[in-house]
Amino acid sequence: MSAYGDTYNVQVKTGVLVTCDSAAKQILLHLDSQRDGPRKFLVRDIDETHVMIKREFVEEIKELLQDELEKNTYVQDPNM
Amino acid sequence: MVQPSFSHPTKREDAGPSTSPTAALDAFLDNQHQSYYEELYKSEAVCLCILRSLPPVCRHIILHILWSHQPIRTVDVKLFLQMDLKTPLPELDEVVRPALNRKILHPMIHKKAKMQWPMNDTFKRGLRNALTGLGTSNSFGVPFERDTEEGIPTQEELVAYGEDTFEGILKYMVSSGLEIGFPVARPQEEVLQLLHASGLMTDPSDPTGQNPNINRLTITSKGFQFLLEDRQTQLWEILMYYLSAKEANSERSAVVLSMFFSLGCMQLGQDYSASASFPHAQAALNDLAQYGFIYRSSEDTDQFFPTHLATALCSGDATVTKSQDADEKRFLILETNYKIYAYTSNELEIAILNLFVDIRIRYPNLVVGKLDRKNVKAAMEKGISAHQIISYLSSHAHPQMYNSPPPLLHPTIVDQLHLWDRERNRLKAEDTVMFEFFSKELFDDTEAEARANAALQHSIPSQKLLFIEPHTKAAITEFVKERQARLRSGI
Numbered sequence: 196m197s198a199y200g201d202t203y204n205v206q207v208k209t210g211v212l213v214t215c216d217s218a219a220k221q222i223l224l225h226l227d228s229q230r231d232g233p234r235k236f237l238v239r240d241i242d243e244t245h246v247m248i249k250r251e252f253v254e255e256i257k258e259l260l261q262d263e264l265e266k267n268t269y270v271q272d273p274n275m
Numbered sequence: 276m277v278q279p280s281f282s283h284p285t286k287r288e289d290a291g292p293s294t295s296p297t298a299a300l301d302a303f304l305d306n307q308h309q310s311y312y313e314e315l316y317k318s319e320a321v322c323l324c325i326l327r328s329l330p331p332v333c334r335h336i337i338l339h340i341l342w343s344h345q346p347i348r349t350v351d352v353k354l355f356l357q358m359d360l361k362t363p364l365p366e367l368d369e370v371v372r373p374a375l376n377r378k379i380l381h382p383m384i385h386k387k388a389k390m391q392w393p394m395n396d397t398f399k400r401g402l403r404n405a406l407t408g409l410g411t412s413n414s415f416g417v418p419f420e421r422d423t424e425e426g427i428p429t430q431e432e433l434v435a436y437g438e439d440t441f442e443g444i445l446k447y448m449v450s451s452g453l454e455i456g457f458p459v460a461r462p463q464e465e466v467l468q469l470l471h472a473s474g475l476m477t478d479p480s481d482p483t484g485q486n487p488n489i490n491r492l493t494i495t496s497k498g499f500q501f502l503l504e505d506r507q508t509q510l511w512e513i514l515m516y517y518l519s520a521k522e523a524n525s526e527r528s529a530v531v532l533s534m535f536f537s538l539g540c541m542q543l544g545q546d547y548s549a550s551a552s553f554p555h556a557q558a559a560l561n562d563l564a565q566y567g568f569i570y571r572s573s574e575d576t577d578q579f580f581p582t583h584l585a586t587a588l589c590s591g592d593a594t595v596t597k598s599q600d601a602d603e604k605r606f607l608i609l610e611t612n613y614k615i616y617a618y619t620s621n622e623l624e625i626a627i628l629n630l631f632v633d634i635r636i637r638y639p640n641l642v643v644g645k646l647d648r649k650n651v652k653a654a655m656e657k658g659i660s661a662h663q664i665i666s667y668l669s670s671h672a673h674p675q676m677y678n679s680p681p682p683l684l685h686p687t688i689v690d691q692l693h694l695w696d697r698e699r700n701r702l703k704a705e706d707t708v709m710f711e712f713f714s715k716e717l718f719d720d721t722e723a724e725a726r727a728n729a730a731l732q733h734s735i736p737s738q739k740l741l742f743i744e745p746h747t748k749a750a751i752t753e754f755v756k757e758r759q760a761r762l763r764s765g766i
Contacts, residue, residue, distance in 0.1 A: 205759070206710070
């Protein structure tokens, strides 16, 4: 910090606070890492269970996460 | 972390608001004013039913002083309950809270160095009349004077009629939600309108809800939840929807509500005269016939028979309606391998099971199916929660299930249902405004301010990040600017 007046600076951003478990968060980070430019949705990786993302992506992300989780589900053979 | 507590699902259910079958009624009554109660308590039947709905302690206190001319003194209540004489007054108020809420007792007053609750005079008179058989309001119904014994339905016939009519409505609701519906009779127009107005059914092609085509109604998630409730709860909910529809038309609902209570005090198998019993609520009585609460041999007769749906309304005890068909209701065997055996041939029950069970085999009196992820999740998409499925399964458990050591439903299944429920919403998204600080001092002050105004969503002291509700952004920004100015000038 160059001038001491900057100490009291505050940055303000709006977005959507996402609360989730840490596994789901890792999937979100992974999804974001595969995107670039304006399609990136992550605003800030906050902590283990919180991320902040851009509002316009919320519904899309929810669906993508659901799809990702669906891939990891074991479907039992219905004839068993 | 949004970690569910699976270990005590039953505890949470107990704390839930919908434990009592009369929850809908209680919610309605809690919002009424003194004048509404004055009107209600003119009917002796209402006084009796409200008394029955109170907890035992309140009931005792009220009966204890019913014949006294004095208000209830707090000292007497303390002695009666064997409480410490130094018990603070608010604690005593809590004891009689249900009676205060129902305006049976007026709020505590201070008189000649004594604290006391005066009793509502209308209620006192009503209950005295109810107990002694005095009074002229005919609120317990006027028997119909008939000349012949012919054509009088038996109790069993009345029960069957009530059951058929009400289940017909439920069947119609559930069949609208299934891809392969089964043939059902369409309920009458007024019934459909109520189902739509109450939000239990909706017309998907009419998003505004203004001009629904009542022939094309489909069930909503609220409707699905309604289906899984026990019968007593369903009845009171329907009656309350009916009552609010009446109020929306700016009709007086007190007369109709006291009619519900009167019906609740009637005898199954007895016939009553509609014009003498409910001179001011004839239209409402006719409406209730469509739901199976009363039976009439023909449209224009003055004679009517209340069915068991009506007479069990105010029993104050949900088990009465249950016990009548306890054997029919207890038909489910759930194994630890998620297989379900349902000993039933009731179309409605099978249709409800079909909502969340993958039905594999169907015999005349037995249905075999399996709780699997796909079906349960499909049900959850429709708005049914894990709690509702669990309470449905346990309330319909076969007597054989009670022979194995408790808990009734195996924990693996209960936990799995909760897990499936959790899976759907692993993300909780809320609009936010993030404030990033560089000064610890400013961060702490702002955090305290946000916390005091209930604006704080989340805070990370280590990174000096604050997340606040968007609508408070202006106020918090203002606060931050003011603090900034002070801190800067302070140095």
